[in-house]
Amino acid sequence: MISDPFDSGPTGAFKTLCRTYPDDTVFKGSDGFRSLWGPIFYRGRANGTARLLVVGQDPAQTEAVTRRILSGQAGRRVQGFVEKLGYTKRYLMINAFLYGISNQSQALPHLHDPEIEAYRNQWFEAAFAPGRIEAVVTFGTPAFDAWTAFTATPAGQAVLPTITFHKALHPTADKPGGPISRKDLLDNWNIALQSLHAGIQDPDVATPLVPYGADFTPDELPEIPSRDLPFGIPAWMRSTDFWATMAATPGNQRANVTIEVP
């Protein structure tokens, strides 16, 4: 028998936001969005119990199948990060963009489009409304810019004095041959961890901070908890990084997805 907790789904204002959301006239294919895969809203506790708010960028092909953000390679890296802070359950992850991006240079300039920003700010407001969030971390520049835009609103201004915040590099900012090495990424994350850890009062598990070394260890890439995913999602989808691939056509927002069972 398998006995796995699963995500019972959003409640209250979060549920409303998963029911009514901008369509592909806002997240246009011609603007570099992969809107045909549908919106992917969150991962974690969309029920008012979250203490940590994580902001990412946009969902990829893995997330189009699990229907939760940050559940592929970037997701497992972020999962290790939040667990280092002692959060094993009471976190909420949302993205700067509700739909996947097929062309970054086309899509990123739309971060502050009024309808995109207004909808995203409703997620921020829903996250803070219960008054429980004590820490916020953004991963990557669009996530940071989304957070910054929220903190310029009255609701954002009100929460700023109540939380610990730090910005971190995108979870897959390190690319082979790119300007940011694995070590650079983890050095950046260590600084974020130290800053956030000091400000956290009520983690799920009080734990001394163990920084990253030069590379991720296996323990630092935990599986995505079953309680973050819909019921019945097989275990290999939670413990493997690359089981869904996009069609090769670059910039094709209708890109297809192939799921390869490992």
Add this chain to the structure above:
Amino acid sequence: MISDPFDSGPTGAFKTLCRTYPDDTVFKGSDGFRSLWGPIFYRGRANGTARLLVVGQDPAQTEAVTRRILSGQAGRRVQGFVEKLGYTKRYLMINAFLYGISNQSQALPHLHDPEIEAYRNQWFEAAFAPGRIEAVVTFGTPAFDAWTAFTATPAGQAVLPTITFHKALHPTADKPGGPISRKDLLDNWNIALQSLHAGIQDPDVATPLVPYGADFTPDELPEIPSRDLPFGIPAWMRSTDFWATMAATPGNQRANVTIEVP
């Protein structure tokens, strides 16, 4: 903006059954089950409000993505059937088998394996526990045999006098060149409809029975209601029959899935 109702998920006993279920030591790959895609539990109201119980056979590749049963071609045919009975919402669909089948001749003999039958009967018991089911329809022989096995139990014996029942052919029993034509299938379904319609007291929409003709009309193949699927599932997944294909290798329970956005 999109404003779609979605399935808020199972409650009570149904939720327990979606959390604790037999694994691939029961639904073995070597017995012809495609257990690596994970279990697919139900479609419709797993919350005690269902008035009609539909029993199908096993989930296919489309359902492995939507994570709800009867959501591809067979599902749209069944949807038309239940809507002809006046049920637009208060139905529950379950399958004889929790996991997909890759090899029917290997898998079907396991219909009455003790652990498979015991788990399935828990779904029947959960469906009837609220006392609201007034009609039951089975599609295909394994579904009928599953129902028959349940009605041999004390819980099944107790509900038999309280419901209208009819068996129908599998929704895709008609195959090109096969022994059952489209007309044969629909004649069979018309008999089932007449029988069930006469016994139904409380449909969602009281509606005169309109039988099928020689083929499905477009109206008789409605889209899968968004309220039966998880939040964020794009509309084309509900209104198209064949957007997911299996790898060609017959009998390969590790068969992969390709999603082609129409």
